[in-house]
Amino acid sequence: MNLQDIVQRSDTVAGRRFDRIVLLLIIASVVPMSLSTVTSFSQMWLAVFAAAEYVIIVLFTIEYVLRIVTAERKWAYILSFYGVIDLVALLSFYVTMFWGGMLDLRAFRALRLLRLFSTFEFARYAKATVRIGRALKYARDEAAVFLFATLVLLYIAAMGIYHFESEVQPEKFDTVFHSLWWAVVTLTTVGYGDTYPITVGGRIWTFVILLLGMGIVAVPAGLIATGLSRAIEEERRAARGGEEED
Amino acid sequence: MNLQDIVQRSDTVAGRRFDRIVLLLIIASVVPMSLSTVTSFSQMWLAVFAAAEYVIIVLFTIEYVLRIVTAERKWAYILSFYGVIDLVALLSFYVTMFWGGMLDLRAFRALRLLRLFSTFEFARYAKATVRIGRALKYARDEAAVFLFATLVLLYIAAMGIYHFESEVQPEKFDTVFHSLWWAVVTLTTVGYGDTYPITVGGRIWTFVILLLGMGIVAVPAGLIATGLSRAIEEERRAARGGEEED
Amino acid sequence: MNLQDIVQRSDTVAGRRFDRIVLLLIIASVVPMSLSTVTSFSQMWLAVFAAAEYVIIVLFTIEYVLRIVTAERKWAYILSFYGVIDLVALLSFYVTMFWGGMLDLRAFRALRLLRLFSTFEFARYAKATVRIGRALKYARDEAAVFLFATLVLLYIAAMGIYHFESEVQPEKFDTVFHSLWWAVVTLTTVGYGDTYPITVGGRIWTFVILLLGMGIVAVPAGLIATGLSRAIEEERRAARGGEEED
Amino acid sequence: MNLQDIVQRSDTVAGRRFDRIVLLLIIASVVPMSLSTVTSFSQMWLAVFAAAEYVIIVLFTIEYVLRIVTAERKWAYILSFYGVIDLVALLSFYVTMFWGGMLDLRAFRALRLLRLFSTFEFARYAKATVRIGRALKYARDEAAVFLFATLVLLYIAAMGIYHFESEVQPEKFDTVFHSLWWAVVTLTTVGYGDTYPITVGGRIWTFVILLLGMGIVAVPAGLIATGLSRAIEEERRAARGGEEED
Numbered sequence: 001m002n003l004q005d006i007v008q009r010s011d012t013v014a015g016r017r018f019d020r021i022v023l024l025l026i027i028a029s030v031v032p033m034s035l036s037t038v039t040s041f042s043q044m045w046l047a048v049f050a051a052a053e054y055v056i057i058v059l060f061t062i063e064y065v066l067r068i069v070t071a072e073r074k075w076a077y078i079l080s081f082y083g084v085i086d087l088v089a090l091l092s093f094y095v096t097m098f099w100g101g102m103l104d105l106r107a108f109r110a111l112r113l114l115r116l117f118s119t120f121e122f123a124r125y126a127k128a129t130v131r132i133g134r135a136l137k138y139a140r141d142e143a144a145v146f147l148f149a150t151l152v153l154l155y156i157a158a159m160g161i162y163h164f165e166s167e168v169q170p171e172k173f174d175t176v177f178h179s180l181w182w183a184v185v186t187l188t189t190v191g192y193g194d195t196y197p198i199t200v201g202g203r204i205w206t207f208v209i210l211l212l213g214m215g216i217v218a219v220p221a222g223l224i225a226t227g228l229s230r231a232i233e234e235e236r237r238a239a240r241g242g243e244e245e246d
Numbered sequence: 247m248n249l250q251d252i253v254q255r256s257d258t259v260a261g262r263r264f265d266r267i268v269l270l271l272i273i274a275s276v277v278p279m280s281l282s283t284v285t286s287f288s289q290m291w292l293a294v295f296a297a298a299e300y301v302i303i304v305l306f307t308i309e310y311v312l313r314i315v316t317a318e319r320k321w322a323y324i325l326s327f328y329g330v331i332d333l334v335a336l337l338s339f340y341v342t343m344f345w346g347g348m349l350d351l352r353a354f355r356a357l358r359l360l361r362l363f364s365t366f367e368f369a370r371y372a373k374a375t376v377r378i379g380r381a382l383k384y385a386r387d388e389a390a391v392f393l394f395a396t397l398v399l400l401y402i403a404a405m406g407i408y409h410f411e412s413e414v415q416p417e418k419f420d421t422v423f424h425s426l427w428w429a430v431v432t433l434t435t436v437g438y439g440d441t442y443p444i445t446v447g448g449r450i451w452t453f454v455i456l457l458l459g460m461g462i463v464a465v466p467a468g469l470i471a472t473g474l475s476r477a478i479e480e481e482r483r484a485a486r487g488g489e490e491e492d
Numbered sequence: 493m494n495l496q497d498i499v500q501r502s503d504t505v506a507g508r509r510f511d512r513i514v515l516l517l518i519i520a521s522v523v524p525m526s527l528s529t530v531t532s533f534s535q536m537w538l539a540v541f542a543a544a545e546y547v548i549i550v551l552f553t554i555e556y557v558l559r560i561v562t563a564e565r566k567w568a569y570i571l572s573f574y575g576v577i578d579l580v581a582l583l584s585f586y587v588t589m590f591w592g593g594m595l596d597l598r599a600f601r602a603l604r605l606l607r608l609f610s611t612f613e614f615a616r617y618a619k620a621t622v623r624i625g626r627a628l629k630y631a632r633d634e635a636a637v638f639l640f641a642t643l644v645l646l647y648i649a650a651m652g653i654y655h656f657e658s659e660v661q662p663e664k665f666d667t668v669f670h671s672l673w674w675a676v677v678t679l680t681t682v683g684y685g686d687t688y689p690i691t692v693g694g695r696i697w698t699f700v701i702l703l704l705g706m707g708i709v710a711v712p713a714g715l716i717a718t719g720l721s722r723a724i725e726e727e728r729r730a731a732r733g734g735e736e737e738d
Numbered sequence: 739m740n741l742q743d744i745v746q747r748s749d750t751v752a753g754r755r756f757d758r759i760v761l762l763l764i765i766a767s768v769v770p771m772s773l774s775t776v777t778s779f780s781q782m783w784l785a786v787f788a789a790a791e792y793v794i795i796v797l798f799t800i801e802y803v804l805r806i807v808t809a810e811r812k813w814a815y816i817l818s819f820y821g822v823i824d825l826v827a828l829l830s831f832y833v834t835m836f837w838g839g840m841l842d843l844r845a846f847r848a849l850r851l852l853r854l855f856s857t858f859e860f861a862r863y864a865k866a867t868v869r870i871g872r873a874l875k876y877a878r879d880e881a882a883v884f885l886f887a888t889l890v891l892l893y894i895a896a897m898g899i900y901h902f903e904s905e906v907q908p909e910k911f912d913t914v915f916h917s918l919w920w921a922v923v924t925l926t927t928v929g930y931g932d933t934y935p936i937t938v939g940g941r942i943w944t945f946v947i948l949l950l951g952m953g954i955v956a957v958p959a960g961l962i963a964t965g966l967s968r969a970i971e972e973e974r975r976a977a978r979g980g981e982e983e984d
Contacts (some may be wrong), residue, residue, distance in 0.1 A: 030401075037408055037422040107405035113398045125394075128387035132336055141964055142865035147457070148863075149852070155768075162775055181449050187984040188456045190437035191928035194686050201918050210926045211885070215958045219823045221462045222963025225468025225714075229476065230967065283654055283668040353651035359644045371640075374633035393703070427695050434702045436683035439931050466707045468963075471714025474634055475722065477497075523895075529900055529914040601899035617886075620879035633852035639949070648948045673941050680948045712953045717960025720880055721968065 004070040006062075022063060026112055029056045035110060057093050060112070079106060081133075085111050111158035133234065143220045150187070150217055157183040157209045164202035169195075187213040251318040253309075272358055275302045279355060290327060303339050306358070327379075331357050351400060375479065381473035389466045396433070396463055403429040403455045410448035415441075433459040498560040514555060517606055520550045525601060532596070549585050552604070556582060573625075577603050623727065627719035636710045642709055649675040649701045656694035661687075681707040745801075760801060764850055767794045771847060794947040795831050798850075802828060819871075823849050869973065873965035881958045888955055890923070895921040897949045902940035907933075925951040 009015040032052035036042065041049075064086050071077040078087065092108035136143075158179035165173040172195045173179050182195040186206060197203050255337050263417040278298035285384045287295075310332050317323040324333065338354035362471040383388075397428065404425035411419040430450060443449050499506040524544040533541075556578050563569040568578065584600035591691065628635075650671035657665040664687045665671050674687040689695050709711060740783045741927040747753040754863060768791040779787075802824050809815040816825065830846035838868065874881075896917035903911040911917050935941050 001424060001440075011415070034422045035407070037405075037425075039421070050942075056336045100966045107402050107409060109407055112400060114395070119394070124387055125391050128391045128838075132388060139967065139970060141862055142970070143461075144868060144871060145863050145866045148854075150457075152848060152851045155851070156846070159771070159775075159848055162913075164774070175777070176772050179775075179975075184449075184453045184456065185437070185442075186928055188460060189435045189681065189927045190432055190456065191435075191439075191683065191923070191930045192437045192442040193439035193931035194442050196930040196932055210922065210928065211888075212953065214926060215881075215962060217460065218464065218956065218959035219963050219966070221464035222468055222714075222717075222960055223966060224461060224966035225465050225474050226718075226964050227970075228465070228469060229385065229472035232385060232388070232473075232972065233476065268732070271515075277650070280668050282673075283651075283658070285667070294574065353648050353655060356648045357645060359647070360641070362640075370633055371637050372513055377636060378634060389707075396703075416591075430695075430699045430702065431683070432608050434706060435681045435927065436678055436702070437685075437686035437929065438683045438688040440688055453658045464710065467710035467713055468960075470707060471711050471960075472964075474711070474715060475631065475718035478631060478719075479722065517932065525897070526914050527906070529897075529917075531913070579845070599894050599901060602890060602894045602897055605893070608886075612981050616879055624880060624883060635953075641740045644948075674946045675936075676948065677929070678940075681927045682924055682935040682948065683927075683931075684929045685931035686934055710956065713956035714960055716953060717957050718964050720957070720961060721877065721964035724877060724880070724965075725837060727969065 003066070006064050007070045023116065025056065025059060026115055029053075029060075029066055029109070029112065029212040032056070046084055048129075057090070060086075061090060082115055083175075085114055131231045132224075132228060135224055135231045138227040138231065146216060146219050146223075150213075153209070153213055153216060154180060154183045154187060157187060157213070160195060160205045160209070165197050165207055166198050167201055183209075186210065187217055189214075211239075249312070253312050261384075269362065271305060271309075272361055273339070275299075275306075275355070276357065278302070286328050291398055299339075303336070306332075307336060318364065328361055331360055338421065362475045377477045378470075380475060381477045384473040385469040388412060389469055392462060392469075396459075399455070400426060400429045402431060403451075403459070405435060406451045406455070407443060407448055409443050410451055411443050414445055425463055431464055435460075435463075494556070495717075498594070506643075509601075513609065517548065518607055519553060521601070521604065522553075524548070552578075553582060565733055574607055577606055611737050622718075623723045625722060627716055627723045630719040630723065631715040632666045635715055637683050638708060638715075642705075645705055645708060646672060646675045646679060649679060649697075649705070652697045652701070653689060656691050656697055657689050660691055661731070679708075679709055680701070731736075743884045745808045747868050761854065763794065763797060764853055767791075767798075767847070767850070770794070791831075797830070798824075798829060820853055822903065823852055869969045870962075870966060873962055875967065878963040881961055884954060884961075888951075890926060891947070891951055891954060892918060892921045895925060895943075895951070898943045898947070899935060899940055902934050902937050902943055906937055921947075923932040924948070925955055927952075927955075932938050 006014045010019050032049040034068070036046060036049040036053065048127075067077060067083075067086070068074050079084045089109050089112040093110075097148075107233045158176050161182055162173055162176050162179040166179075172184065179196075185192055185195065187209065187211050197206050252260045252264045256265050280294040281300065282292060282295040285292070312325060313329075313332070314320050323329045335355050336356040338357075380435050401422075404422050407428055408422050408425040409418055412425075419428065424441075430436075431438055431441070433455065443452050497504050498506045500511045502511050524541040526547065528538060528541040557724070559569060559575075559578070560566050568576045581601050581604040584603075647668075650668050653674055654665055654668050654671040657671075668688075676682075677684055677687070679701065681697065689698050743750050744752045744756045748757050770787040774784060774787040774791065778783070804837040805815060805821075805824070806812050827847050827850040830849075847967045893914075896914050898909055899920055900914050904917075911920065916933075922928075923930055924934065925947065935944050
């Protein structure tokens, strides 16, 4: 049995074992990643977590190299969805290690968790992931337009509230950039309550923006849901059609 | 008339009376359960509520045993939707009674309220419940993927905000676990306002996470709605088709 | 021309004029209703607003009596959508006038605004209203089940948070009824920030409840939207079918 | 080559170059518009930003005049979607320049950003925009009814909460207009936390209004999403039908 059968295939005993080890490694990697933020641990424990992170990253690096080496079409793997996730997760570690003072990208290591769907244990979810990808593609342009409209609306909302509130609450609506924070928190309906309008004009503006905004911000999620529902339906119909033809 | 006709059937007079008594008992059980939390009641009243709870639980236990005894396929009942609800509601009481100091599961007794749909008075809602179950099954894998993606996104959001805010607000973003609370409150758009980012980096991170998150967190509800709408449509078409064929 | 032609029909000159007067009266009635809450007005002005409200209610009472008198099927009108709205709006005034100390129902006078859709100026919206009614009927049972599930979930959420938080924050989670307020504010994702969990257990409970809740609370709106979309589609297909047959 | 080919067409070299210059100008115009709100800049820089705004507005005015002059059907352009956006963006500047003390409409200049979709670089998004427009038209009447119902609900919510809270919190629920602010913040589920009910009656009222409101406020976004999904589907079917006929 050669290396390729172990790394690339999941229908051999060794291949499944390799998949399962990677799966466990991904799940295990969450532990030191999380615990290293708990600074109340003693120095010794923090050193253990850091060491564990180094071991894990070495193993992931070996796995990544193995995947490229054994791949028949190397660029196809590197540019695939899971290839990109692997690369981003690895780079986020190495960049942080070398330029951590400037740029801390550790958060993106967690992207690797999405790899769980690629292992054979989750084959049925892998199918669902493919359907989701197709649904996203389906309404991609419309979602992009709504996303851009959201950005423009955020900017208009921020410009408007700056005009109404900057004189009354200069510490909160200092510039249009400060006002953008209010716009994000309001249009997503999070509403922390750290910044809110107190003038009559600002409140009417908030009302107008929210009426417009709720019909824009929530649409992409709705598009994904209906697109996905349609993709499932088509697949089912195709499956039924195929059965009837047999 | 034997016991089986009373407990299992709802098309006999005694069966309907049994159903109606259980229905009233379920509704009545809410009263002592709720009032026992009002500690401003006198000790005597609290004792009355506790006693009422014991009486009710004895009645429910008898009913549960009766249902198993009279069922033709006992395991089928125990593992059915309402069988599991009954068991959880009973166990939540007994566990709390014996190990209440360690584990208080009383909240789950309220699950029993869902049993109302199983009584014959609500037959039409029982049908709707079946359709909902079918709609949930329909997009189950996709919903699971989105749920998992939500969990990963929450983790990434928490890791990122920890990086930006932990130094400036150490009391609120102490560890990644504290930051997870912020992530939950923000991505569900609840936004209590107890924790929110104050650095520029943390605010931009919140913006990015919300743009991604709103297209992920709201999708499962949309999937259920469209799946359900489709299930209703198919049933109606089938009904119409049947009529036309007659 | 008799009274019936004026009140009941909208295809005569006098009927249209009657409709338009009612329309203006409805819109005008908002002014004294709103301004009477501005207590900073002088006593004289408040008396003017009160007087205007009496005049308006007399006119609406006359209109309601006229509608019943001229209706061919009187009970059909009284029990129709707009008949009930008229009655509720009138009763809310009279009840408040006589038992205002005990029961203030003035808010419901505003329901009359929905009557605008019944006037001939808004005929196309009347059609849309009919479609909405059909869409609501379409998924009525499912929506009722989700509404009931929401109520049960609110109760379970309140019972759970009471268990976790009542000892630490007794002033906010005093009884299960106080906790219900938290449950409502949280599950609707309003999140005022007046009550929120501070224990680890309470926060995990909030997370679990929100994950479940977001897939339940938002579904009815989605059901209405998809049902409505389907109703529009069917109508359009029927219209096209009719054209093709001509 | 005449002026018309440059301004109106995008299939000539000069036309594309013209389009691209306008595109860059639109993006560039955001910079001085945003930075002019950062009052911590020195007077000199603020003067530079103001000057840049004047230059940009002169260029946009020239472009607008050119578009009208070279248009074959001048009114058709002026009343088109992008013609109206251009006019509003220009007028918002000139109105602010001359009556800025009274009326500051600068926020609406940002509407011009929507023009990006009209340039040939974004042809595919232009198509998506057309589909969105069709989807909006599709459920226009229903969305209008829901919007109006939202307004009536906001008013009823405000009248009700005024009744419950105005005596206890006179500074926050002073008049029905103050209460409307609470209604807007609550029904959109933003929930800043600056105003919230504290009486039992006010809280039950909030619960009732939210149960009704969540089934109304979120529907328009759902209508747009399902309508859009349907529009995409029809277009795809038409495309497939065309292919089959070939």
